[in-house]
Amino acid sequence: MTDRLRVAVLFGGRSVEHEISVISALQLMMAIDPAKYEALPVYISPSGTWHTGEALLDRSFYSRVPSSLGGLVEVTLLPKPGVGGLTKVAGGGVIPVDVFLPAFHGQYGEDGCIQGLFEMAEVPYTGSNVPASAVTMNKYLCKMFLAAHGIPVLPAAVVERGDAQRNIQGVVASIAADPRFGAYPLFVKPCNLGSSIGVSRVEVPGDLAAALAKVFRYDTQALVEPCVSQLMEINVSVRDCNGAAPSVVEIPVSQSGVLSYEEKYMRDGGKKSGQSQGMASLTRIIDPPDLAAEIRDAVTSYATRSFRLLGCSGVARLDFIYDLAASAVYFNELNAFPGSCSFYLWAKSRPRVLYTELIDGMIQAALRSYSVVSSLERDIGLRALRT
Amino acid sequence: MLGSLSVVILAVALLSFGHRRIRSYLRYFQQEEYSSTRFLAWLSQRRAFDTRGTAVMALLAILSVLLPGPWLVPLWSASAAALLLAVVFVVEDDPLTAGKLKLNMTQRASKIALVAEALYAALVLAPLLLINWCCGAPAHAMAYLALCGMVIAQAPPLLLLVANKLLWPAERALQESYYADAKRVLRKVAPFTIGITGSYGKTGAKAALGELLTQCLGPTFWPRKSINTVMGITRAIREQMRPFHRYAVIEMGAYSIGSIARLCDFTPPRAALVTAVGVMHLERFGSAENIYRAKSELALALPTDGILVCNGDSPNARRMAAEHPSGTTILYGLDRGRGHLDCFASDLSFSDRGTSFTLTWRGERHPAFTPLLGRPAVLNALGAFAMACALGAEPAYAVACLANLRPVDNRLVLDRQPGVSFLRDAYNSNPVGFEAALEVLKGLPARRRIVITPGMVELGEQQGPENRRLASLCAGVADLVLVVGRTNREALLAGLADAQFPGERIIAVQSRDEAFSALKDRQLEGDLVLLENDLGDLLEGTVRF
Numbered sequence: 043m044t045d046r047l048r049v050a051v052l053f054g055g056r057s058v059e060h061e062i063s064v065i066s067a068l069q070l071m072m073a074i075d076p077a078k079y080e081a082l083p084v085y086i087s088p089s090g091t092w093h094t095g096e097a098l099l100d101r102s103f104y105s106r107v108p109s110s111l112g113g114l115v116e117v118t119l120l121p122k123p124g125v126g127g128l129t130k131v132a133g134g135g136v137i138p139v140d141v142f143l144p145a146f147h148g149q150y151g152e153d154g155c156i157q158g159l160f161e162m163a164e165v166p167y168t169g170s171n172v173p174a175s176a177v178t179m180n181k182y183l184c185k186m187f188l189a190a191h192g193i194p195v196l197p198a199a200v201v202e203r204g205d206a207q208r209n210i211q212g213v214v215a216s217i218a219a220d221p222r223f224g225a226y227p228l229f230v231k232p233c234n235l236g237s238s239i240g241v242s243r244v245e246v247p248g249d250l251a252a253a254l255a256k257v258f259r260y261d262t263q264a265l266v267e268p269c270v271s272q273l274m275e276i277n278v279s280v281r282d283c284n285g286a287a288p289s290v291v292e293i294p295v296s297q298s299g300v301l302s303y304e305e306k307y308m309r310d311g312g313k314k315s316g317q318s319q320g321m322a323s324l325t326r327i328i329d330p331p332d333l334a335a336e337i338r339d340a341v342t343s344y345a346t347r348s349f350r351l352l353g354c355s356g357v358a359r360l361d362f363i364y365d366l367a368a369s370a371v372y373f374n375e376l377n378a379f380p381g382s383c384s385f386y387l388w389a390k391s392r393p394r395v396l397y398t399e400l401i402d403g404m405i406q407a408a409l410r411s412y413s414v415v416s417s418l419e420r421d422i423g424l425r426a427l428r429t
Numbered sequence: 430m431l432g433s434l435s436v437v438i439l440a441v442a443l444l445s446f447g448h449r450r451i452r453s454y455l456r457y458f459q460q461e462e463y464s465s466t467r468f469l470a471w472l473s474q475r476r477a478f479d480t481r482g483t484a485v486m487a488l489l490a491i492l493s494v495l496l497p498g499p500w501l502v503p504l505w506s507a508s509a510a511a512l513l514l515a516v517v518f519v520v521e522d523d524p525l526t527a528g529k530l531k532l533n534m535t536q537r538a539s540k541i542a543l544v545a546e547a548l549y550a551a552l553v554l555a556p557l558l559l560i561n562w563c564c565g566a567p568a569h570a571m572a573y574l575a576l577c578g579m580v581i582a583q584a585p586p587l588l589l590l591v592a593n594k595l596l597w598p599a600e601r602a603l604q605e606s607y608y609a610d611a612k613r614v615l616r617k618v619a620p621f622t623i624g625i626t627g628s629y630g631k632t633g634a635k636a637a638l639g640e641l642l643t644q645c646l647g648p649t650f651w652p653r654k655s656i657n658t659v660m661g662i663t664r665a666i667r668e669q670m671r672p673f674h675r676y677a678v679i680e681m682g683a684y685s686i687g688s689i690a691r692l693c694d695f696t697p698p699r700a701a702l703v704t705a706v707g708v709m710h711l712e713r714f715g716s717a718e719n720i721y722r723a724k725s726e727l728a729l730a731l732p733t734d735g736i737l738v739c740n741g742d743s744p745n746a747r748r749m750a751a752e753h754p755s756g757t758t759i760l761y762g763l764d765r766g767r768g769h770l771d772c773f774a775s776d777l778s779f780s781d782r783g784t785s786f787t788l789t790w791r792g793e794r795h796p797a798f799t800p801l802l803g804r805p806a807v808l809n810a811l812g813a814f815a816m817a818c819a820l821g822a823e824p825a826y827a828v829a830c831l832a833n834l835r836p837v838d839n840r841l842v843l844d845r846q847p848g849v850s851f852l853r854d855a856y857n858s859n860p861v862g863f864e865a866a867l868e869v870l871k872g873l874p875a876r877r878r879i880v881i882t883p884g885m886v887e888l889g890e891q892q893g894p895e896n897r898r899l900a901s902l903c904a905g906v907a908d909l910v911l912v913v914g915r916t917n918r919e920a921l922l923a924g925l926a927d928a929q930f931p932g933e934r935i936i937a938v939q940s941r942d943e944a945f946s947a948l949k950d951r952q953l954e955g956d957l958v959l960l961e962n963d964l965g966d967l968l969e970g971t972v973r974f
Contacts, residue, residue, distance in 0.1 A: 207645060210826040248796060251825065252832030255644060259833060 046080045047140040049405060050094075050128065052156065054086040057148030058260065059237050064104055066382055067145040071099065073385070073397035079405065082139060084117065084128065086151075092117050094128065094137065123164035141405055142167040145379065148236045152379050153179035166412035168404040169356035170378045178352055178376040181233050181265050188373055191351050193344050196363065196372045197222040200233060201254055201264040210251050217266055218247060227269040230254060232261035236377060243269060272366035275374075276333075276341050279384035280349040281357045281400065282407050288342045289387040289395075290329035328390050337364060340371045348373060355411060356404045359384045435507040436561055439574065440553060442511035443581060446482055447549040449518050450585040453974065455542055456524040456532035458589050463537070465590050472586055479974045481521075482582030485513040490575035503571050510575075521974070537600060544592035545585070552581055552588075604660060608695075611666040615696060618670055620650060620677035622696050623816060626689055626727045627704030627740070628720065629859045630809050631657070633801075634704050635680045636837050637813035644830040645822035647675035657682030659695055676820075683723040685713060693730035700736035700820065701727045701755070702812050706745030709859055711889030721745050728753035738816045740808060741770050757819055761811040763804060772815040774807050779872040781845060788828060790818060795828045802852075803841045803865040810834060839963075841866055843873070849948075849956045850875070858885045858962030863899045866961055867906045876955030877908040881944045883964045884917025893920045900924025907959075909951065911944045912937045914964060 051074075053067030054060055064085075071081045083098035087107060095114035097103050103110050117128040117137060127139035142165055146152050154176035160167040170178065177183050185195040199217060206213050217223050230253040231241040240260045242253035257264035279289040345360040359380030363372045383404075388395040395403075457477070461467040471477065489510040496506075524532040532538065556577040564570035623638065625631045632655040639651035652665035657680040670677070681692040706724050714720045728737055728749050734756035739746040741760035747767065750758050761772040774786040774797070783800035784807055799810050810831050817827050836842045839856040852873070854866045863885060870878050880903050884896040900921040903910055905928065912921045918937060925935055936951075938944045941963060948958065 206829075207826050208823060210823060210829055249832075251829035252798065255826065255829035256833045259644060 050139040053145040059147035121162035168408040233263035286346040486578035493571035545588040611663040623700040624698035628707035628709040630704035634809040641817040649676040650674040651678040689726040705743040855963035875957030882961040883913035896920035897924035901928040904928030904930035
């Protein structure tokens with residue numbers, strides 16, 4: 043029997059989604075296969091310090107941060123190859139690590155920042171690489187990139203914080219003059235955040251400036267989009283498993299959205315839709331059996347293509363909007379590390395993928411791509427300097 | 430001689446009792462900011478002396494005299510006394526978990542507690558051993574010990590004062606080193622500093638200005654909550670000021686003539702915001718003129734090219750702008766009847782979402798909204814807005830940022846619930862704030878309107894008349910009034926009677942907790958309850974030891 047691989051699960055971080063990351067990571071460490079892997083929890087505090095210790099597995103630990111951090115070992119990852127793991131801040135000893143599993147949501151963890159550090163340190167890590175993470179985190183770049191490849195997206199405009207600070211009236215006027223944003227309401231949201239923080243639905247032009255100012259509390263760029271008045275959201279997860287493989291789709295349902303879903307999207311009028319899953323009162327319907335096959339297929343096909351085009355790895359979740367009035371599907375956004383790793387979708391997929399297998403797949407993919415990257419030649423010796 | 434077991438039992442009981450008592454009194458000493466004078470005044474005014482421990486010791490003394498008997502008696506009586514002290518220990522609240530403001534075991538508090546406990550231990554053990562050694566008859570020894578115990582039971586508050594005095598030189602040295610460290614940080618970061626003072630509204634204005642500057646101009650440092658003393662600001666600077674901070678908003682509390690000048694010396698302001706000059710804390714200053722002089726120290730500390738922004742609704746803040754103008758002097762307000770205003774709000778309307786108004790800045794009108802409620806909050810927003818614009822913010826963007834201001838805890842914050850909703854205005858009430866809260870209470874939809882208040886304090890001679898006046902105003906808005914505590918009970922009841930408010934709709938209670946349980950019995954769905962002021966542990970209810 044070979045030795046278990048030690049997987050450093052990194053979570054928390056300096057993002058507004060800090061808490062969600064803690065929840066995702068705790069779930070993930072419960073599901074990781076203990077026969078193959080040894081999970082090493084590594085918590086990045088809101089102030090940016092890295093800590094490891096058994097206490098991190100206890101949920102109550104987090105309500106006592108920062109005082110509870112005292113009982114942990116502070117570590118760091120040095121940005122140089124060959125260290126072999128995490129370096130203890132006190133004393134400099136090394137805690138060996140075989141694979142890094144970043145379980146962050148949002149800034150610094152899902153946007154290419156920590157991936158850049160992994161690249162510098164030349165360590166294997168799960169999930170998407172630097173460019174894929176960076177592009178998918180920026181909603182505008184991601185949409186424009188995919189639009190250029192024929193994936194349908196809703197129109198969008200980016201507003202820079204500095205422009206708004208200097209001349210908000212000019213910014214508002216230019217949006218008002220843009221025919222793509224002629225009809226209200228509009229959606230205004232942070233360009234680089236994953237959660238719903240800072241998002242506004244602007245009903246009248248007079249509220250646009252305040253909505254932009256709200257975004258600029260959290261982000262340097264705001265995204266303005268038209269609001270599809272009658273819409274259904276459809277999400278699907280994609281993972282790399284000898285190519286991009288999609289999960290079943292889900293439909294997140296708000297209380298007000300249930301009716302339109304049942305009335306307009308189910309082939310038989312939705313009599314059995316929500317109930318068939320026993321989840322009508324919940325916020326999502328997984329694998330809705332009555333969803334028109336062409337819609338489902340379009341979403342799944344756009345999702346796998348987008349995943350490949352962006353060069354994603356690991357497990358991602360892609361969110362789409364279905365416009366009821368226009369019968370059109372639009373790509374909305376991609377989460378490079380979705381909440382709970384979307385395991386609830388994979389558990390219902392065909393073939394079924396349990397959370398443990400999902401994590402195993404992520405780690406194996408990380409090792410595969412590490413071996414590919416490691417085979418690249420980098421050192422070509424001194425030439426220019428020698429002459 | 431007593432048996433050694435009796436001595437041990439008594440010693441352990443008295444030491445445990447003292448341990449808890451020292452912490453219980455320390456909670457109040459801490460709330461009085463470790464001021465001996467204020468703590469002693471509180472002690473005598475509230476008659477917060479020990480009664481329970483003394484009673485136990487008195488009982489022990491009497492028993493020892495009345496029942497001189499065989500050798501077993503001391504052990505029995507010592508055990509009985511220990512048991513009673515243990516009951517006291519269990520019955521009394523743990524200061525670390527009880528009260529509105531719990532005992533916070535800071536380094537300073539821990540040191541004071543430790544020294545006080547060491548002194549207390551000496552006070553317990555010395556007579557115990559001495560009397561036990563000197564006294565032949567056990568009954569006599571026990572009686573003498575019990576008499577000593579009566580004195581010892583009164584010692585904890587005084588030992589805290591002694592401990593504080595003993596520790597003061599070291600504490601002062603520590604504070605001076607922190608002060609120097611904060612100075613060093615300030616020199617290095619060199620933020621553009623804005624000082625804020627006022628009889629009320631300064632914490633709300635500080636938060637609003639901090640937010641606006643961060644959103645409109647650049648990273649801004651401001652100590653949270655109502656930190657406004659040299660030591661509080663020192664700590665905030667050392668812990669939270671970062672090299673990227675371009676602005677610093679410093680609330681400057683006036684505790685006496687010279688205190689703002691000292692703060693200005695510490696964090697020299699280049700701009701100043703004066704939210705109001707009223708009669709709050711009149712007792713500390715002696716006269717309204719002294720309050721004006723104390724607050725004027727901020728305007729006087731500005732450089733010649735400074736920026737002075739004053740609330741034109743407050744006659745003395747307006748006077749300050751006239752008597753000590755700076756490079757740029759700006760007046761803001763709501764009441765244009767008092768004279769020129771550079772920045773004012775009109776057409777105010779309140780809803781559950783917040784306050785809508787028209788903001789006029791140097792002749793230009795902007796439709797504006799803020800999630801904050803009430804005239805004082807709008808005034809604070811105006812002051813912050815005027816200062817931000819004077820510092821270079823784009824007015825239209827600053828107006829947009831007003832829509833995203835966050836309320837400061839307990840300053841007229843609406844807490845809508847499916848059953849009973851609360852309008853929380855528990856922070857340090859004053860006549861202007863109280864009146865504004867009633868206006869909001871009246872303006873918001875509700876089934877019945879209920880006011881819970883202990884009235885206002887620190888208003889000097891005006892305290893009685895002002896509480897009476899506001900109670901009369903309550904009568905015009907409220908369907909039910911709960912008067913909390915004894916501090917202002919007479920004046921509040923008189924005011925309600927002046928307005929012929931029916932007696933059956935008035936409930937007088939001892940404490941906030943009692944008010945809530947009285948409310949529970951009477952509340953109906955859709956009620957809106959205004960919590961106006963909260964006097965804190967030092968003034969509320971009865972303290973019994």
